[in-house]
Amino acid sequence: xxxxxxxxxxxxxxxxxxxxxxxxxxxxxxxxxxxxxxxxxxxxxxxxxxxxxxxxxxxxxxxxxxxxxxxxxxxxxxxxxxxxxxxxxxxxxxxxxxxxxxxxxxxxxxxxxxxxxxxxxxxxxxxxxxxxxxxxxxxxxxxxxxxxxxxxxxxxxxxxxxxxxxxxxxxxxxxxxxxxxxxxxxxxxxxxxxxxxxxxxxxxxxxxxxxxxxxxxxxxxxxxxxxxxxxxxxxxxxxxxxxxxxxxxxxxxxxxxxxxxxxxxxxxxxxxxxxxxxxxxxxxxxxxxxxxxxxxxxxxxxxxxxxxxxxxxxxxxxxxxxxxxxxxxxxxxxxxxxxxxxxxxxxxxxxxxxxxxxxxxxxxxxxxxxxxxxxxxxxxxxxxxxxxxxxxxxxxxxxxxxxxxxxxxxxxxxxxxxxxxxxxxxxxxxxxxxxxxxxxxxxxxxxxxxxxxxxxxxxxxxxxxxxxxxxxxxxxxxxxxxxxxxxxxxxxxxxxxxxxxxxxxxxxxxxxxxxxxxxxxxxxxxxxxxxxxxxxxxxxxxxxxxxxxxxxxxxxxxxxxxxxxxxxxxxxxxxxxxxxxxxxxxxxxxxxxxxxxxxxxxxxxxxxxxxxxxxxxxxxxxxxxxxxxxxx
Numbered sequence: 001x002x003x004x005x006x007x008x009x010x011x012x013x014x015x016x017x018x019x020x021x022x023x024x025x026x027x028x029x030x031x032x033x034x035x036x037x038x039x040x041x042x043x044x045x046x047x048x049x050x051x052x053x054x055x056x057x058x059x060x061x062x063x064x065x066x067x068x069x070x071x072x073x074x075x076x077x078x079x080x081x082x083x084x085x086x087x088x089x090x091x092x093x094x095x096x097x098x099x100x101x102x103x104x105x106x107x108x109x110x111x112x113x114x115x116x117x118x119x120x121x122x123x124x125x126x127x128x129x130x131x132x133x134x135x136x137x138x139x140x141x142x143x144x145x146x147x148x149x150x151x152x153x154x155x156x157x158x159x160x161x162x163x164x165x166x167x168x169x170x171x172x173x174x175x176x177x178x179x180x181x182x183x184x185x186x187x188x189x190x191x192x193x194x195x196x197x198x199x200x201x202x203x204x205x206x207x208x209x210x211x212x213x214x215x216x217x218x219x220x221x222x223x224x225x226x227x228x229x230x231x232x233x234x235x236x237x238x239x240x241x242x243x244x245x246x247x248x249x250x251x252x253x254x255x256x257x258x259x260x261x262x263x264x265x266x267x268x269x270x271x272x273x274x275x276x277x278x279x280x281x282x283x284x285x286x287x288x289x290x291x292x293x294x295x296x297x298x299x300x301x302x303x304x305x306x307x308x309x310x311x312x313x314x315x316x317x318x319x320x321x322x323x324x325x326x327x328x329x330x331x332x333x334x335x336x337x338x339x340x341x342x343x344x345x346x347x348x349x350x351x352x353x354x355x356x357x358x359x360x361x362x363x364x365x366x367x368x369x370x371x372x373x374x375x376x377x378x379x380x381x382x383x384x385x386x387x388x389x390x391x392x393x394x395x396x397x398x399x400x401x402x403x404x405x406x407x408x409x410x411x412x413x414x415x416x417x418x419x420x421x422x423x424x425x426x427x428x429x430x431x432x433x434x435x436x437x438x439x440x441x442x443x444x445x446x447x448x449x450x451x452x453x454x455x456x457x458x459x460x461x462x463x464x465x466x467x468x469x470x471x472x473x474x475x476x477x478x479x480x481x482x483x484x485x486x487x488x489x490x491x492x493x494x495x496x497x498x499x500x501x502x503x504x505x506x507x508x509x510x511x512x513x514x515x516x517x518x519x520x521x522x523x524x525x526x527x528x529x530x531x532x533x534x535x536x537x538x539x540x541x542x543x544x545x546x547x548x549x550x551x552x553x554x555x556x557x558x559x560x561x562x563x564x565x566x567x568x569x570x571x572x573x574x575x576x577x578x579x580x581x582x583x584x585x586x587x588x589x590x591x592x593x594x595x596x597x598x599x600x601x602x603x604x605x606x607x608x609x610x611x612x613x614x615x616x617x618x619x620x621x622x623x624x625x626x627x628x629x630x631x632x
Contacts (some may be wrong), residue, residue, distance in 0.1 A: 024090035024141065026253070028056040029082045029156035033098030035069045035110045039154040043099035044196045048148060048205035051097045059254045063088070072111040075127055083135040091147070092255060094132050097205070100149030101126065101156060102173040104166055109149060116155040120162050142251050143182040147172065148186035148204055151196075175243055181251075183244040185223060187230075187366060194238050203233035204240060216256025220246065254581075267298065273300045278499065283309050297363045304356035311352045315345035327501040455480065455500045461485060461508035467516035476500045483516075490516045522546065535596035 032049025034042045046068045053066040063085050067078050079094075086092040099110040101122060108126035110116070116125060131148070136143040151172045159168075174190035177183070187194040197203045198583035211222045222244070227240045266270070270293055278288040286306035293299045319455040322338035455476040462468035467490070468483035481497045484504070488495055491511070495504045520531035523542045536548035543549040 024255075025088060025092040026056075026059075026061045026093075027082070027085045027089045027139075028053070028061050028093040028095070029067070029078065029135075030056070030063045030095045031070060031075070031078065032068045032098075033070060033110070033112050036099065036110075038115050038265075039099075039158075041211075042098065042151070042196070044200065044202045044205070045148070046446040048097040048202055049198045049210050050093065051201050051205050052146075055209045055213055056093065061093075064264075070110050071113040072125060072127065072322050075109070075111050077133075079127075079131055079135040083138065083185070086136055087138040089139050090141040091144070092136040093253070094136055095148070095208075096132070097148040098153060099153055099155065100147060100172050101153050102171065103168055105173050107147075107172045107175060109147075110153075110155065114155070115621075118160045118162050119166050119168060121159070129175060133179070133182065133184075136182070137179060141181060142246070142253075143177075143179065144185070144219070144253075146181070146185045146208065148187045148194065148202060149169075150192065150194040152188055152193045167488060177244045181246060183219065183242055183246065185240065185242045186412065187238070188242055189239050189241040192238070195234055197233070201228050201236070202462075207233075207240075213254045214252075215254045216250075217253050217254075218250040218252055222253075246487070248458045267296070270296065270298050270360060274302060278305070279519070281309075288570045297359070297366060299355065300359045301363065302360050304352060305377040308349065308356060311345060315349055318342040318345045456503065457505055458484070458500050458508065461505065465508065465511055465516060466514040466518060486516050 030049040030053040032045035032047070034045040036042070049066060049068060053064050056064045065078070065082060065321065067074070070078060082094070084094075096109055096474060098112075101108045101110055101116075103119065103122050108131070110126050114121075114125040116122060129145070132145050133143070136145060151278040156168050161168075171188060171191050171193050172186055173186055187202070194202065196202060197206075199206075204226070205514050207226040210229065211217065211225040212219070214222060223240065223242050230238055232238050251604040273289060273292065277285040283306055286302050286309070289302045290299060290306070293302075318338060318341045321333065322342060325338055327332050379473075384457075453474065456472060456474035458476075459468055459472045459474070459480055462480070462483045463472065465487060467487045468480065470479045470483075476499075483499045484495060487493070488497070489507070493507065495507060514529070518529060518531065520526050522544075523534055523546070524531040525546060527533050529586075534542050534546060534548070539551060540548040541551050
């Protein structure tokens, strides 16, 4: 067990070691003030700020903010918002391009709405450099402020001096940051001015974009490269300068990518021996190599090298023979033979070199094929990892959907159970009340009877969609509202059932097929889109639940001492006009019998039929005649 635990621990540690380091949070703010209101415009700051913002974006900074042509209040607001973003950052960078001014050794950045009529106005209308340092101060690892503001300032030439001893310098003054891990970079050395250049970007901005975000490059070395480029571009007239200090470790704005592990070459020993034999360059050296490695790519190359040496030796021998024959005054035939042999030797040497080149090309092709195979295997591994990740995400989504569906089904079951409980309670409560007359349309509120034709059109569309079975009379009553509620339930919509509106009519007209389920009258059963009459066998009749039940004997409603008129069952022509019992009668328990059209209820004043779906409420004469019936 200890051995298994040790293996598991080693696997976990190796997994942790191979995990990439946590990424740092880096934020950047680029400000370019070009369109000054009280002095001439500057050509480059807007383009320079845009270039640096694009550079930080391409370097995958977490937050990059670009602001141009800011007033004093806008600059203060931008620095305040950037300070909030830098509170949890590791690296914070601010780049400013525009006019700057040095007064009594303090550097100020000038907004576009500054007037600066007097030298004392700088305290009210400009922002000191310390305000930028406050904005980057929350960053943990590096705080960097870049000032491309060392220009020849027109405000210094026009402002009035209120104090003769107040010094207004040329360019910006030297500054030393008080907080650690803070750097301030000037486009030009303190007391000197910078150049805008001939293009849309200044030489300083171009050099910053080229070197500042180089992966793995220490920021101090990056500014060294920036200095070299600017000096070269300005012919040594402008020298950028940085102030502040960092620790001994390299600090790069962009981390270097992880090194790729080299794939070991299985033929490394053979390659080294081939290089040794090539250094010797003799037939004996190649013979020794071929005896050790008789097969393989390097063996073929060694054989080509050996043949090349043999051809060269033969060519040398032929040349020496030709010289000897020429010196001895050999005959022309012998000289021609020597020439032919020399030509043949040269051809053999050329053929050997061509063969060697072909072998080298085959070796290079084999190496390329191996490299391509390795890359293909790595790509397949990445695709498998991506597929596994996608599969896990799909499984997680499916589980979440299943949990949501289970919760929805549970909520629906609870709502259905609560509804059934309310219906059962209502039915139980209604068993103790007698019939009352139904309300006529005139008794309903006036605002439920629209005067226009919209209710009639809505009834027509609801009838077409199978949700309304009543008369199309243009009355927006409770029956019509229940039909629209049934449409909402069947179609999953949320139309207003209280009011008849054109919007509701437009929604109904756009439905082309039947929406509500078919509801048949008592004694009929739905079959597709038609209602078929239920036929029961002899001795059975259709009950309240549309099933065949045994026919039960009807109970007598006679009462001792009651007159024949009262004991006779009577069904009034109008349920709302039923005769009422004389005052003083006490109600008694209800007697009722279920019929095909509803149920029959009897009281002291006689019996009457309560239609199916209607409710009888107890009256002065009991449950029978004299009560009221409410029908929807």
